Amino acid sequence: MDLSLCPGSVGSMAKTSVQYLCSECGWSGPKWVGRCPECGQWGTVEEFHEARPAARSRTAEPGRTSRTKASDAIASSAATAITDVATDSVERVATGFQEFDRVLGGGIVPGSVVLIAGEPGIGKSTLLLETAGNIARSYRNANGTVLYISGEESQAQVRLRATRINAVEPNLLLAATTDLATALGLIERYKPTLAIVDSAQTIISQDVDGISGGSTQVREVASALIDTAKTLDVPVLLVGHVTKDGSIAGPRTLEHLVDVVCQFEGDSATALRLLRAVKNRFGPTDEVGCFDMSGEGIEEVSDPSGLFLSSNGDAGSTPVEGTCVTFTLDGHRSLPIEVQALVTDSVLPTPRRAVNGVDNSRIAMLTAVLYRHGKLNLLGNDLYVSTIAGGIAKEPGCDLSIVAALASAAKHTPIARTTCAIGEISLTGQVRPVPRLEYRLREAARLGFTTAVTPVLRKRVSVAGLNIIQVDSLRDALESLGLAGR
Structure with a gap:
């Protein structure tokens, strides 16, 4: 049978x-x-x-073979020589924040989907609502509208926040819904200059199974929004939640589907917020935008050079022992970071190592190198190393400043306020070069530093007003700073 x-x-x-x-x-x-x-x-x-395809697409039409339909498809979508493709520049939409525009590569590209991810309460919704107000204000005379779709707050709640941050505009449209079909219908109806969906984890599609925020729902919502954005040429800013480890919630393919992925970072104890581009199809991914969070909203910080220096860090102030300034690279920006160190006698069997903004394992390594090649024994002392205002000094180029701060605290010898130290220290005690050193030195000179202790330069660098002391070993660096051990 x-x-x-x-x-x-x-x-x-x-x-x-x-x-x-x-x-x-x-x-x-x-x-x-x-x-x-x-x-x-x-x-x-x-x-x-x-999602299952429609029945008519799976059933062959009478008298038409697959070869015939393939020929029709080739005729309707012929390939074009790359030399014949138009290279007209796309007019981007300015967000009203120069920091935001630089991270995006010059503004928002029409038809693109930008994913903004960050921890709860970091300021994602505030940043996007203020951006919506800026764009609505600039397009008021051009009859352009901005659509803000919230799946987490009611219209009244969004209006209260918009009033607080001065983002109330007549052409800023608010909608509160968690239904995907309703959100897509609003975008198709108004065809706004910009659409904001807050957030991807709260919107639900009735066509697929799964709970709100699950992998199935997030994938379906993102795919539908991307298809609508490409079809109508409407840019969409999509808010995404993060998991406990800081990664974007939902399937990993969500990051592959969207055009731009931005990470909004910051410490809840400080007002500083950083916007980084993790993925960008229309610009670089090594840019970072600086913002200041306040009760009136978010303000951009065009020159964040003084954020990570102590309040009395001007050149005319009295130097303090245990401090040294270095310059790090964050994207295309060079930021000054002040490293502070405290060295005390230990009463514990195992000396204490407490750090903030610095890699703990690197402190242990630098302490051993300082003992072996710098002739300064701090192995039995309690060491406390920290940065100012939440600055991060985990780059290898900060090694020389950390060692200088430790030596300054141990020998009770302050380093001049106008002196900075930049360089990586190897296990052999050699001071090694760091990337884009000339760019860091020019930023140091701009901020009023007169002396810089650096590795041996591969090519001649001359910076006006800056005395560059080139050292090859840790011993030479400590001697140039007046901190050499016996």
Whole structure:
């Protein structure tokens, strides 16, 4: 008996469209597993229902073969020589923040989808609402509108925040919904200059299964918004939540679908906020924007050079022992970072090492190098190393300033306020070069520094008003700073 002819046989059953997707790495498979075979995470594989194509697309038309339809497709979408493709520049939409525009590569590209991710309460919604107000204000005379769709707050709540940050404009449209079809209908109806969806984890599609914020829903919402943005040429700013480890919530493929991924970072204890481009199809990914969070909203910081220096860090103030300034690179920016160190006698069997803004393991290594090649024994002391205002000094180029601050605190000898130290220290005690040193030195000269202790330069560099002391070893660097041990 031929089982394939039976109505209820396996051969006549329709193939299932159910797939299982890992929310961490995007792995997919036909069977559920407790541990993802790709990334090794437990409990991240969830059921995902693929959208089924329409019945008319699966059924062949009478008299038309697949070869005929393929010929029609080739005729309707012929390839174009790359030399014949138009290179007209796209007019970007300015956000009203020069810092935001620089991170995006010059503004928002029409039809693009930008994902803004960050921790709860960091200021994502405030930044985007103020951006919406800026764009609505600039397009008021051009009859342009900005659509803000909130799935987390009501219209009254958004209006209160807009009043506080001075973002109330007549052509700024507010909508509060969690339904994907409603959100897409609003975008198609108004065709705004900019659409903001806050957030991807709160919007729900009725066409697929899954809870709000799940992998299935997030993927479906993002795909629908991207398709609408490309079709109508409307840019969309999409807010995304992050997990406990700081990664973007939802399937990893969400980051691959969108055009730009920006990370909004900051410490809740400070007002400084940093916007970084993790992915950007229309610009560089090494730019960083600086913002200041206040009760009146978010203000951009065009020159953040003085943020990570102590309040009495001007050249005319009295130098303090245990401090040294270095210059780090964050994107295309060179920022001064003040490193402070405190050295005390230890009463514990194991000396204490407490750091803030500095790599703890690197402190242990530099202490050993300082003892072996700098002839300064701090192995039995309690060491406390910190930066100012939440600055980060984890770059290898900060090694020389950390060692100088430790030596200054141990010998009770202050370093001049107009002196900075830049360089990486190897295990052999050699002071090694750092990337874009000339750019850092020019920034130091602009801020009033007169002396810089640096590694040996590969090419001649002359910076007006700056005395560059080139050293080859840690011993020479400490001697130039007056901190050499016996």
